[in-house]
Amino acid sequence: MKKRALTSLVLAVVLIPIIWLPTVLFIAVVGVFLTVASFEMARMISKKDALSWRYYLIHAATSMTLYVSFIMFLLNNVSGLFVLMILFGTSATYFSVLVIDHTLKYDTMSQLFLSGLYIAIGFSAISYLQNVGVLTLIYLFLVTLLTDIFAYLIGIRFGKHKLAPFISPKKTFEGLLGGMVFSTVFAVSYVRLFDVTLFTEVSLTMLSLVGLTLLMSLSGQFGDLIASKLKRDYARKDFSNIFPGHGGVMDRFDSSLFASFVLVFLVLVLRLFTQGI
Secondary structure (H helix, E strand, C coil): CHHHHHHHHHHHHHHHHHCCCCHHHHHHHHHHHHHHHHHHHHHHHCCCCCCCHHHHHHHHHHHHHHHHHHHHHHCCCCCHHHHHHHHHHHHHHHHHHHHHCCCCCHHHHHHHHHHHHHHHHHHHHHHHHHHHCHHHHHHHHHHHHHHHHHHHHHHHHHCCCEEECCCEEEEEHHHHHHHHHHHHHHHHHHHHHHCCCCCCCCCCCHHHHHHHHHHHHHHHHHHHHHHHHHHHHCCCCCCCCCECCCECHHHHHHHHHHHHHHHHHHHHHHHHHHCCC
């Protein structure tokens, strides 16, 4: 417990100032986290088929390529066609590796590609939200962090009905609902107190803000379950141990990756409607 608390303090001291970095530097730092996450995923997936170090590098490079292309698209620097070309190029890379090295299995390479796509989308969404506004990014982390904390506390105290017993036995419906309610109360108060602009296209009513925050909280818990499912399938407790007591990058960002994607997806959909497309 002391190790976990000390690690939490160190992470807070190191990570919080990063949020206020200029956009370009922030994107670069998040790219470092993505690279570490790609190695964590490759290491986990290669447990059954020991992969050479060169495939770790290929996975990191393709994940980074996807990340950069998604960021450029979200910032309106490239078209959707460019992103499709990048997707085709990265998928072709994995198929080419299969042809060159006949010892590799298709399911291994497909898992690598999907994991790279997942983390690239999630981390690009986080970088985009920081570009929208630092307070917007804080809102995301506030929702996911408070959801995790209160879901745990309420689940331990009042949890009786298992949420996903075969994936994460300790999670309960009571914890799920408690995490959603308490995180929404605090996050909505934060948005109102600091006048945070979540969507530049429209101004959210109180009812819409509450509904959005509940959805974000639920999305974060779903992202946590996705990570738990992966770790259970590959018989791992954590993705890595670079953060003592906390696991790895994927362990710390599992909730935020999915929730950020959902929030950015809503932003893009709203943008389409407001533009009359």
